[in-house]
Amino acid sequence: MSALLRASLRQVSVRRGVAPRRMMSSGPEKGWHIPFDYFSSKTSFAVKLTSFVALGFSIPFIASVYQLRKAGGA
Secondary structure, eight states: OOHHHHHHHHHHHHHHTOOOOOSOOOOSSTTTTSSSOOSSOHHHHHHHHHHHHHHHHHHHHHHHHHHHHHHTOO
16 A cells, blocks of 8 residues: 555545554453463462562572682682
């Protein structure tokens, strides 16, 4: 479709008072955009998320303790 034709169609839809349609589609159910099943067990999700975040946060501290012990500082 040429740019001129699209522009003219857009003007016609604006003159008619028709709101332009969004180019996004909505999902069929709640949580369709999440790649895992969050809504079935929120407790299980909370435990897994907390352990994942805690492990990621503790890695620098574990690495620093390892380096200090390796150097004989601790």
